[in-house]
Amino acid sequence: MSDDAVACLDDVGLSHDGGQSFILRNVSLSLQKGEFVALLGPSGVGKSTLLRVFMGLSNPTEGTVTQASESAAGAKAGQREAGKRRAQAMVFQDARLMPWRSVLRNVMFGLEGLALSRQEKHDRAMAALRLVGLEEAADRWPRRLSGGQRQRVGVARALTVDPDLLLMDEPFGALDPITRSSLQDELLKIWQQTHKTVLFVTHDIEEALKLATRIVVLAGAPAGITGELLVGEGQKDPQSPAFKMYATRLRAMIAGEPDPGGAAYWHSAEI
Amino acid sequence: MQTLTKRTRLLLSAVGLVIFFGAWEASVQSGLLPSGMVPAPSSLWQAWRDEVHGGFWQQSILDSLSHYCLGLLVGSVLGALLGLLCGMVAVVDGLLEGVVRLLRPVPGLAWVPFAILWFGLNTAGATFVIAISVFWINFYAAYAAVRGVDPEFYELAAAFGHGGFWGRLFKVVLPASAPGLMAGLRTGLGQGWMSVVAAELFGVPGIGARMMQASSLLATDVVVVYMLTMALLYALTDFLFGFVRTYILRWQP
Numbered sequence: 206m207s208d209d210a211v212a213c214l215d216d217v218g219l220s221h222d223g224g225q226s227f228i229l230r231n232v233s234l235s236l237q238k239g240e241f242v243a244l245l246g247p248s249g250v251g252k253s254t255l256l257r258v259f260m261g262l263s264n265p266t267e268g269t270v271t272q273a274s275e276s277a278a279g280a281k282a283g284q285r286e287a288g289k290r291r292a293q294a295m296v297f298q299d300a301r302l303m304p305w306r307s308v309l310r311n312v313m314f315g316l317e318g319l320a321l322s323r324q325e326k327h328d329r330a331m332a333a334l335r336l337v338g339l340e341e342a343a344d345r346w347p348r349r350l351s352g353g354q355r356q357r358v359g360v361a362r363a364l365t366v367d368p369d370l371l372l373m374d375e376p377f378g379a380l381d382p383i384t385r386s387s388l389q390d391e392l393l394k395i396w397q398q399t400h401k402t403v404l405f406v407t408h409d410i411e412e413a414l415k416l417a418t419r420i421v422v423l424a425g426a427p428a429g430i431t432g433e434l435l436v437g438e439g440q441k442d443p444q445s446p447a448f449k450m451y452a453t454r455l456r457a458m459i460a461g462e463p464d465p466g467g468a469a470y471w472h473s474a475e476i
Numbered sequence: 477m478q479t480l481t482k483r484t485r486l487l488l489s490a491v492g493l494v495i496f497f498g499a500w501e502a503s504v505q506s507g508l509l510p511s512g513m514v515p516a517p518s519s520l521w522q523a524w525r526d527e528v529h530g531g532f533w534q535q536s537i538l539d540s541l542s543h544y545c546l547g548l549l550v551g552s553v554l555g556a557l558l559g560l561l562c563g564m565v566a567v568v569d570g571l572l573e574g575v576v577r578l579l580r581p582v583p584g585l586a587w588v589p590f591a592i593l594w595f596g597l598n599t600a601g602a603t604f605v606i607a608i609s610v611f612w613i614n615f616y617a618a619y620a621a622v623r624g625v626d627p628e629f630y631e632l633a634a635a636f637g638h639g640g641f642w643g644r645l646f647k648v649v650l651p652a653s654a655p656g657l658m659a660g661l662r663t664g665l666g667q668g669w670m671s672v673v674a675a676e677l678f679g680v681p682g683i684g685a686r687m688m689q690a691s692s693l694l695a696t697d698v699v700v701v702y703m704l705t706m707a708l709l710y711a712l713t714d715f716l717f718g719f720v721r722t723y724i725l726r727w728q729p
Contacts, residue, residue, distance in 0.1 A: 262634055295635045301628055305651040305727045314647070315636040346727050366636070 210235045211272075211369050211402045212259055212293070218267035218427070219254060227266070227427035228254055234421060234430065236370065241396055241403045243417035245410065247459055251428040252406040253298075256372050259404060260295055272370075288320035294363035296373040300355040302347040308358055309334065309343040315366040333365035334358075336395055353384035360392070364399065373405045377412070389415060410455050414440060414448060422458040432458030515697035520704070523697035532686060537705065540672050540682035543599060547606025547675070548668045552661055554607070555614030559660075562615075563622025564641075564649060576615075584609035585674045597679050605675035610664040617660020621653030655728065658721045665717055669710045 213236070219229040228251045236242055236259075246252050257263040258270060272292050294315060302311045312330040321329070334340045337357040347355060356376055363371055377385045393416060396403060407413050413420050414436060422432040434454065440447045454464055480488070497517045503509045504516040515523070527533040562569040562576075587608050595601035629648045633639055638647045650657075676684030683702050690698035 260635055262631060291637060293635075297628075297632070299628070301632050303629065303632075303648075303651070305654065314632075314638075317647070318637050318643075348727075348729060362636075 209238045211238050212236050213271045214255075214258065214265075214268065215271070216268040217258060217265040217270065219251075219258060219263060220266045224266060229258070229265075229429070230267075230427035231429050232268070232423075236402055236404060238369075238402055239400050241405065241416060241418045243413035243420045244404060244406045244423055245413045245420050245455060245459065246408060246423035246428070248408050250423055250425075252408075252423055253374050255423060255428075256295070256374050256404065256406055259370065260293055260372055290319070290367040291315060292368060293370040293372055294366045294368035296356075296359045296363045296371070296376045298375040298378050300347075300352075300359040302350075302355055302358055302362075304347055306347070307343070308339065308345050308347065308350070311347060311358055312362045312365050315362055319366070329365050329367075330361075333361035336364060336398075337361045337391065351384075352380055353388060356380065356388060357391075360395070364395070364401075369402060371401045371403045373403065375406050375408070378407070378409075385412075392416065410452050410459075411443065413455070414451060415443075420455065422455060424459050424461050431461055432464055512694070513696065515700055519697045520701055523695070524701045527698060527701060533701075533705070536681070536683045536686045536702070537709070539680075540676065540684065541709070543602040543606055543675055543680070543682055544668050544672050546599070547603040547671070548610055548664060550603065551607035551610030551668075552614045552664050555611035555664075556618040556657055556660065559615040559618025560622055560645070560649060560653070563619045563653075564645065580612055584671045585677075588674065588678055591675075592678060599680065601678075602672075602675035602680040602682065606668055606671045609671040609674075610668050613664045613667055614657075614660040617656050617663070618653065621656025621660075622649055624656065625649060625652040654724055658725060662714070662717060662721065665713055666710060669706055669713075672706070 214232055214234045217229060217232045218227050220227045232255065234255075244252050244255065254263060258265055261270070261272075302308075303314065306314065309327075309330055312333055313326050316326040316329060319326075331340065331343065334343055337360055339354060339357050339361065342350065342354065342358075347358070350358065359376065363373075377388050380388065389412065395401075405413075405416060417436055420434045420436060421430055423429070424431045432455070434451060436451070439445070440451045442448055457464060500514075501517045504511055504514055524533065558572075562572055584605050587605055591601040591604045595604055625648060629652060630639075630644060633643055633648050638644065672682065673684035673687065676682040677688060679685055679688075683706055687699050687702045690696075690702070
């Protein structure tokens with residue numbers, strides 16, 4: 206694992222029946238500090254499963270998972286801030302707020318058990334709520350929130366633990382297009398402010414291109430990484446030919462077809 | 477069914493009670509019911525005053541209340557704890573399944589001989605009988621409540637560093653199953669008063685014992701006074717518990 210990597214999967218395979226059949230196979234993926242990686246793939250391919258391997262919620266059958274906090278450089282940084290933050294945090298597709306906790310106490314959930322005073326926990330949770338624009342909803346019950354607001358609370362809960370790696374499992378998948386678009390914009394703003402490393406699962410090519418600095422395509426059965434693209438500013442405009450070409454290439458990767466965009470294609474598109 | 481306003485319902489229920497007592501009084505007065513078998517409601521007032529005057533009423537309530545509260549506390553806490561444990565830990569669940577099936581159908585009254593043998597004719601014996609009858613209600617309520625917890629909350633807890641047994645218990649299981657636990661406690665509240673009579677039948681002083689004394693003297697009016705007393709006490713405990721329940725479940729719609 207390189208010094209800049211936050212987390213790294215090395216030749217990971219995952220099977221739920223002791224190696225008879227695999228959900229994931231030969232997956233190697235390294236996440237560099239500060240990058241926004243979109244994990245793109247068809248529904249049900251195993252993207253969420255891969256996310257849970259990063260999170261430590263699933264143990265791989267083969268291969269190794271390394272977190273920066275376990276490496277030498279990470280350990281040093283970890284000592285300095287011992288117990289004040291968490292290595293990773295997760296945003297779920299269904300927001301997954303606890304209905305018996307107020308919005309503020311939902312956000313504070315991840316802070317419980319960390320070496321922080323009551324006041325520090327409160328302040329950090331409020332700061333996270335401010336970041337997602339829900340400061341005034343702190344004392345409300347989750348059932349009083351709209352779908353978009355609930356998801357913002359989910360994002361605040363993850364940000365408040367100040368993770369090295371922010372894992373997001375199709376967080377905007379269940380929202381209406383308008384809410385979805387505005388939450389995407391907000392997420393980008395937050396990412397630019399906090400410089401978090403993000404792994405964002407989606408099956409939406411446009412969303413991946415809009416948000417990510419790198420797109421990794423997961424496809425096939427058992428699922429493996431079938432392609433990878435770096436996204437620059439040039440590919441962010443949905444009207445541009447570069448965007449469309451990237452979308453075409455990603456579609457091919459998802460379908461498991463050969464990448465149509467080799468060097469020749471690149472030049473012929475005159476970009 | 478058409479819906480009535482709260483006020484109308486209250487009024488109707490009062491009217492129903494008046495009719496009930498009126499018809500009762502009329503049938504005793506008219507001789508339709510023999511007064512030796514059924515006391516007239518109008519005679520209850522005097523019977524109650526005599527009981528209060530002699531201090532029996534107050535003492536019986538205090539005695540029964542102490543059996544009730546202690547039995548309820550012990551039975552509910554132990555039942556809910558074991559239910560939670562069985563719901564959370566598969567090994568414990570498996571181990572106890574047969575035992576539970578064996579003991580569950582035994583009614584509280586059947587334990588009376590053992591209550592006398594083990595604890596004697598005292599508060600502990602009566603408490604034991606009440607505790608047993610409340611135990612199973614809370615056991616099953618807690619067990620079902622834990623089984624009904626959305627497993628996605630366990631994943632959430634694990635993702636935020638509360639994946640251990642205690643984290644799951646305190647951060648997920650207890651709050652998520654609170655509605656079920658509260659329902660169990662509330663049912664137990666009523667069941668507890670029913671078993672007070674059974675628990676005191678064999679002579680531990682209290683409302684039940686006083687009722688048995690009165691019935692052996694054919695003082696039916698006194699028996700009815702204590703029946704109504706018990707109904708009132710149940711209504712009171714249920715009413716007070718309502719506040720606790722509403723506070724704990726204030727997050728629910």
